[in-house]
Amino acid sequence: MLLAPVAAALAASGFWALAQPQERVVRIAARKFVYLPQEVTLKKGVPVVLEFTAEDVVMGFNAPDFNVRADIIPGQPARVRFTPDKLGEFTYLCDIFCGDGHERMTGLLRVVA
Numbered sequence: 001m002l003l004a005p006v007a008a009a010l011a012a013s014g015f016w017a018l019a020q021p022q023e024r025v026v027r028i029a030a031r032k033f034v035y036l037p038q039e040v041t042l043k044k045g046v047p048v049v050l051e052f053t054a055e056d057v058v059m060g061f062n063a064p065d066f067n068v069r070a071d072i073i074p075g076q077p078a079r080v081r082f083t084p085d086k087l088g089e090f091t092y093l094c095d096i097f098c099g100d101g102h103e104r105m106t107g108l109l110r111v112v113a
Contacts, residue, residue, distance in 0.1 A: 032098060038107045058074065066082050084109070
């Protein structure tokens with residue numbers, strides 16, 4: 001009798017865990033003066049980790065529409081976790097000067113339903 005509430009709580013928490021969307025990992029390489037891939041499609045409400053690597057110089061990642069940013073240091077993966085909460089196309093950019101061509105270093109986050 002005393003175990004029934006505990007079992008119900010465990011079952012409910014297990015159901016809640018199953019109902020949560022799985023985190024998606026997207027790997028992006030930052031190179032002078034491009035992100036590869038330049039376009040990433042995400043689903044609204046699905047948690048994502050953008051994992052950046054750089055090979056040559058320190059770069060930045062800034063997605064102002066989602067209020068997320070990171071420094072990308074060669075040899076150290078940079079991870080940004082967030083859940084897209086709006087539909088549309090959103091530009092991200094390098095916000096650390098990385099040489100001539102820096103101002104063209106942008107990418108696109110496309111968020112779909």
